[in-house]
Amino acid sequence: MPPLPRSAFVTSRVVRVCLLISTHAIPPLSYCVPDHLTENVRVGSAVVAPLSGYPRLGIVISPDDDAGEYDLEDVKNVVGDLSLSQEVVEVCCWASEATAVPLAAVLRSALPPGLRMDRYRMLSPSPGWPWERGEIVARATLRKLLGEAGFKMAERTGRVEPSPALPERGTTEWVVLKDGEKPDLRRAPRQRALMTALERYPDGCPVWSLLSEAGAKRAALRQLVRRAAVRLEKRPESAPIFETLGEGRGAELRPFSRSAGRVVDLGGTWVWRTPAAEWSRAVAAVALAASEGEEQTLVLAPERKAVEGLVRDLRWLLPSGLSVAPYHGALRRSRGSVFEAAREGSLDVLVGTRTAALLPLARLGAVCVVDEPNDAHRAEPGFEGVPIHVRDLALRRGEVEGAGVLCLSPFPSLRLYAPENRIRELPARAPGNWPAIRVVDMRGTGATFSSALLDECRRGVSTGGRVGVVANRLGHATTVYCKGCGAQRTCPRCDLPLAVHGDQLVCGRCSYGMRTSGRCDECGSERVDFVGLTAERARTDLARILGEPVGLLTANVREGEECRVIVGTPRFIHDGEWEIVIVPDADSLLLGSGMGSVERAFRVLHGAAGSARKRLLVQTRMPDHYALRAALRGDYPAFATAELPRLRSAGYPPYAHLAALTFEGPEESVRRAVESDLLPALEAGVEASELTPFAASGADPVWRVLLRSADRSAVSRAGAFAARQVAKLGKSGPRVRVDVDPEEV
DNA sequence: AGCACGCCGACT
DNA sequence: GTCGGCGTGCTC
Secondary structure, eight states, X not given: OOOOOOOOBOOSSEEEEEESOOOTTOOXXXXXXXXXXTTTOBTTOEEEEEETTEEEEEEEEEEOTTOTTXXXXXXXXXXXXXXXOHHHHHHHHHHHHHHTOOHHHHHHHHSOTTOBTTEEEESSOOTTXXXXXXXXXXXXXXXXXXXXXXXXXXXXXXXXXXOOBOXXXXXXXXXXXXXXXXXXXXXXXXXXXXXXXXXXXXXXXXXXXXXXXXXOOXXXXXXXXXXXXXXXXXXXXXXXXXXXXXXXXXXXXXXXXHHHHHHHHHOSEEEEOXXXXXXXHHHHHHHHHHHHTTOEEEEEOSSHHHHHHHHHHHHXXXXXXXXXXXXXXXXXXXXXXXXXXXXXXXXXXXXXXXXXXXXXXXXXXXXXXXXXXXXXXXXOTTSSSOXXXXXXXXXXXXXXXXOEEEEEOSSOOHHHHOGGGOOEEOOOOOOSOOOXXXXXXXXXXXXXXXXXXXXXXXXXXXXXXXXXXXXXXXXXXXXXXXXXXXXXXXXXXXXXXXXXXXXXXXXXXXXXXXXXXXXXXXTOOSOEEEOOOOHHHHHHHHHHHHTSOEEEEOSSOEEOTTSSEEXXXXXXXXXXXXXXXXXXXXXXXXXXXXXXXHHHHHHHHXXXXXXXXXXXXXXXXXXXXXXXXXXXXXXXXXXXXXXXXXXXXXXXXXXXXXXXXXXXXXXXXXXXXXXXXXXXXXXTTOXXXXXXXXXXXXXXXXXXXXXXXXXXXXHHHHHHHHHHHHHHHGGGSOEEEEEXXXXXX
């Protein structure tokens, strides 16, 4: 059972408030709590507090009993509907420290997104103003009628104060069945599917939901409107909170309930190596176990699509009487009501993307991180969201809120799985099917495609099966290796693969650089080449040789989906169903220069095997590579045992922590910021790489410094320090992005 | 001397 | 985020 919550009410007269101004320049400030507010102010409360005489919004982050001899201002008011839980505040404070992101920015991501921060409450209107006391008015309206100076005066004198509003409800288009004669739909299967689905909803159904349920396009619906079988109408957007519908389907969850029960009953962090096909049932079992103890479950999935799939599955898997809601960016305005339901405790299961990781839940019982190693679980630094992997937030939340945390993946990230983390493991579940494996040794061949590969494609095509060809991700840093012997250019100091930056080979760890040379150091061959077969090239070459159209599936391109042979990036091949899967260039995966590239290679190969029904063919010049061998056997523990010591000796997470500082600006200013400000200020135990030029995207050159330490908080402190220094230089100075423990360097 | 402008630090 | 203080540099 989770521990009882500590008393959240603040007894002290002074509290520390983090104003919601995202800058490194304003630390949390102390304010007095006036008597009439003591009942309402607690850790997590959203309050109005003055800064330079202006009322601002902030979150109470702690009591402050020993607040020096300061002449403190009073907290002006408490904003209802917005407060966070004490536990979420604690996790936010930790996340701010861990990521070097201002606390205000982290707190914002725990508040409902789409919050209208430009709303003001009319406290005491001047005579003649067209507003009533208590009315909510937009800032723009106030400015227009009062003028800039008049508005500021109104703020200063306390006639208005900020009062953020939850996003207003929008409207949704609904389909309603019309009375009367049904049209003849014998030759219109799509329309028929729509009608059958719609008959289950006598009161109508939102268009988007009906279309996805019936698997139909808008065109089919339009036909039905024309035939007067249905009509469309706008209705106020309803909260996307769904009742569960499962009846007597408990049998499907039974194989999972024992493990799920352990997570919920014992708490703590768990990994469960489970194939993707079972995630919905595993999550449902956890949610069911939590709901039996009257607790809520937070499910975190990497993308919107995965969220929606899980919501759909959970509706049917969980017994009726529970509620499930999705939460992701695309839901826009309707997120407000989900936020509210989660916070007040009326929602049983919330399934969301990383934007939901910090959402306050009244009685959090379990957190599930679905597809744990997926990079999409982490926001890119500099974009919306806190640049930290959801798994790290979930672990911390579980600890603070006394909730069980379950990470699901057939191959958890090693930074999670490392035994030093003392994370418990549930009995792994084997994939239902493992294909026959064929490894083609490409040593001594200059060809891209072996005859075995081409035979396999032809066989697949002739027997009517689908063939999936895994190509590498596009635009990733490549390395250089010898096509004769398979030897790779490595850093003489670190023995890690060198990455290509223009005509330079650069070590991602120590910034050692050398020029590319055309000859192999090992065998003298001149067949030194860039690693990496791009998806487009694989597609055109294969199509030419096979004399057969070949499809292409990547994040940006979807072409020829009906083809028998399809080249795709790992994600799209893993999600598909294939008779035969081919990895034509395993080496570019195994030889990647990044710290996680071997781990990623393992996942791509393991995942490729998992998505092949009959056969997996892999071309390589390193047939004995430990990661390749372990992946093709589906042996994750063997891989972890081999790879973890490598991570340790290379000084990568979880054994050491990195902060990647990316500066943008003229060389001189960047050098000054790094060499005279940052480097002398580094704590003992934090080492810095040299300042290296980095691929520039805009007008200004981009530079990168890596900080490394065994102590995670030391690198993030250094990162925050750099951010503060650069913030002081203002617009004229360089810009910096801090990425603590990036998934990739 | 008097004023515009920009940088810097304080604000609790 | 917003303001005021202060230095610089230019003008009357």
